[in-house]
Amino acid sequence: MHRKSGLLALALLSPAIVLFLALTIYPLARVLALSLFATDYGFEGATYVGTENYSELFGHRFFRTAAWNTLVFAVLATVSEVGIGLMLALMVNGRLPGSRFVIPALLAPYVLSTMVVTAIWRAWFHYDFGYLNNLLRAVELPPVEWLFNPDIAMLSLVMVDAWQTSPLTFLIILAGLQSIPEEIYEAASVDGAGPRHVFFGITLPLIIPYLFLAALLRSVDAFKIFDKVYALTGGGPGLATETLSMYVYRLGFKFFDVGAASAAAIIMVVISGLLALVYAYKLVGDK
């Protein structure tokens, strides 16, 4: 079966290789090259500027803020989503009448288009007539400036992201919980271990790999965040929710400062490459 057949392997891989060449390798090389030029389009009429685009980016308040915001968002989103996912998974794990309906219902937000999700939440965040502020007023609490207040806008964004993607972390962690053999719990209860002891002594250590996987997946995605910011806040108020993807988009497709946009894009690729290394290390380690 395992014949050594380089040609056959190549033939089978070729469609994928062709697509990757055209859609990722060539573009990446081109972005890398463009990042060394001052240009508003391609290489025609471009001036070579060396690493000037990079040094300018690092010196620019907007870029530094965007990078910082992206980090803050990624951390807040990942932590809250893994937390909510864990809570949901612990609740659902075990006897649950109607789980055939509960689990798909919990998954629903995850399959919605991000544009649908932002449309709903934009209406919910409306200061005067939004559903959230209506709820607050109904219990005699003051309304909140969900998207207007620079200190709150980022949290609102995290909230929307958590609502949409906690189902994913939930499902991963649930798979982890269900992989724990029932006998382990039985043995523990024979030993008279309390629920807290069971959780921290048995459950948590056994699902750590799943928590880690969930956190990795979410942090990678959170790092790319674009469409929610685009449609919910446009990066504002001020620069409160400006992220790296938004920044690249504005530089590249609004100002056509293609050189600087490419440099920013390369910085993003390098960061995601580092995340990919962690991921790969994790996968290889498990095998």
Added chain:
Amino acid sequence: MTFQRNVAALTVAATLTVSVAAAADLVIAGRDGGYAEALGMAVEAYQAENSGLEIDRLELPYDGLLEKVTISMRENAAAYDVIMLDDTWATEFMSQGWLADLDVLGGGIDEDFVSATVAVSRYPVGTGTLYAVPFVGNVEMFAYRSDLMDRPETWTDVVAAAKKVSEENEDVSGVVFRGMKANPIVTGFLPILWAHGGQVVGDDGEAALDSPEALEALNLYLELKEYAPKGVEMYNSSEVRDALMQGTTAMSIELWPSWAPSLDDPEKSRVPGKIEVVAAPGETVGSSPMLGSWLLAVPADAPHPERARDFIDFVTSAEFQKKLALEIGQPPTRASVYADPEVVAKYRWYPNQLAALEVAKPRPRIKQWNRVETILGDYLQLALIGDLSPEVALEEADAQIAKALSR
């Protein structure tokens, strides 16, 4: 193997449908809101005269429209036949050769159009080739409540009146404006800057924001925030309009005529007849109303240029402009429509508006204005929310603008 057959069938189906995606006879890219309503009426009326015509229309917010049409022009995507342009975008579009020469395409432009709006439709400005036809004769006005205060002559008067009104009335804020970043915040700030003798780009074409005049103007602008409603940083036109019509504010530093055609309509306004619409106040320099006209143009790569030209003539005709003014309050670009008794009877401020339009000051005619405006808008908002001091905001904005201008 049914799966494979299905895949094959789907692939064929997909390829077929991709290739036969129906093409329209005319594709129009325009703004949302009231402008969309105007274009919608135009399309309907035009289709009534030319039956069987398929017309596609894109409605987009300010930034979205600019991004979409710019990308399409740069890529020669030939996606649109008619595009709606803010007069500041026009400089770049005309100088890059992205628009069709309307003199060549036929039609020209008659004397009835207000000259300030025609000037920005030509490149080089005022005298050159005609690349567009003025569609919306917008000019930035100032609105105040005549039952609560007297007309302010200067911006200092505005601050004083805002303070007084907000202290005397619990439910009425002193002033509102659009604090949203990018175009809105800049538009509100420019008349204040100009009235103080400041400039974004000097007459020599260099960045000119780092000046004592600009700092004074910004300080005054920030002072206005004290008397503005909460959340004004994210206000856009609908919030400003609601505040005026609901009677919850005494002044708006900007009022675009197309926002508020129903100021006197008791069904829509809680303060009918009490809002006065005048030219902006002055300060060290006299009143400098800002020109904000919208133009219609035909891209050089338009698939149906003749049809597009014909459509533009149709919607900018005196007859149709009058209809748009009367039905949805879109400000005309033709002097004859401003003078029409039926129109004046409905909008008592139209004589003021025409006078302002005739002397209106256009924004800098530079092709980088789009980027300059975004930079300025970002920094103004950072100052407005208190993240940066006014000095630092202006200094950094000036440096960034200088860099943008050098490209």
Added chain:
Amino acid sequence: MVRKRHDKIRIGLTYLVTAVFLVPIVWMITTSVRPPIDYVSTSISLIPSQITLEHYRELIEADLMGKAMNSLIVAVGTTTLALIAAFPAAYALVRLRFPAGLDIVFLMFVLLVKLTPPISLAIPLYQVLRSMGLLDTLAGLIIVYQVYALPFAIWMLLGFVRDVPVEYEEAALVDGASLFRRLRSIVLPVMMPGLIATSVFLAILSWNEFAYALLFIQSPENFTLPTFIATLITEDETFWGKLSAVGLLASLPILLMVGFVQKGLTRGFGGGIK
């Protein structure tokens, strides 16, 4: 006994939290049939004061079906192309021996692509599409969506190919079956559930995609549903009914497939864990 009561509380709490999670979706459904006068109320009731279908009517007039058709074409095209390229690749990576660990290199590369922010490739992809004359076309969108779809499909199919017992194929090989026949009559049928799960995922992915559709499509007649929805989110925030209606219509097909998602999710992402 204590344990039983705890269990009851847990179950009750689960139902409650699930209900809270669903409130935004319920709100969307009811808002889609609400008259516009309801939006500016401060009521927290989810039940409309009266029911109207005007938002749906307006959407049909705005050529919603055309945009839905575009989304469908792109979803089917993207899924098909990704499977055609990913299946042989996944098969080769699992079953064939590669020299010098090239298979690991390839897999790592696939992983990197999967993690790369799509926006960072957008500028050069523009030029790629332009040189192929595919800017502003659905076919162009199908091609650039492979940036998302292909790594995902390869990664997910790897696990499913591994699950096909190698003995089946060996038996067929003894009978002299060619590679093509083995794939068609053994591997594909055994993998069918996995292929379906992968397809559903890919279809949802492209059905929902926004960033590339925003950048690469200019003509309104080629808009997909997410870009169409974005045009409804405008300065005048008064289109809630229309937004909800289009949101619901765009979500219905994928909500119906949510069961598949559950099966596929852990699979596609886990890769290494399972």
